[in-house]
Amino acid sequence: MTLTVAMSDAEIRRQAARPEVGRLRAAQHPALRLRFLEERTRGSWDVRAAGEWKRFAGWPELNTKAALAVLPEVLARLAAGGGSGLLVNGGRAAGVVPGAGDA
Incomplete structure (x- = not known):
């Protein structure tokens, strides 16, 4: 759901306690959406563009405030x-958040 x-x-964190919720839309x-991973302590930030969802970061490595800040x-x-450079490295959106590429 x-x-x-x-x-x-x-x-x-509140919604992670509800196993029937698989995705959150902002x-x-x-x-912007967050997809919970199976263990529900982590998730993937996805952005919708040209009719497709594309992953651009992981949660909680990139928190909500940071995800909203880099969304534009x-x-x-x-x-x-430039969709190929969107995946995260070290929990940051590559080429978007200062320090991208740090381990």
């Missing part, structure tokens, strides 16, 4: 055809 929520780390940014840049890169 997918829920639309006011995305925050606290809300993600009410403030409909192009991620969307701009996708719109410009």
Whole structure:
């Protein structure tokens, strides 16, 4: 099940306790979602562009505040055809968040 929520780390932790919820959509940014991984203590940040969901970071490595902050840049890169550089390295969106590439 997918829920639309006011995305925050606290809300993600609350919803992680509900096994029927597999994805959270951000009410403030409909192009952003979080997919829970099987153990539900981690997740994947996805962005929707050109009709497809693309992973750009992991949660909690990239917290909600940081994911919302880089979202405009991620969307701009996708719109410009730069989708290959969106995956994270060290929990940061590659080429977007300062320090990308640090282990």
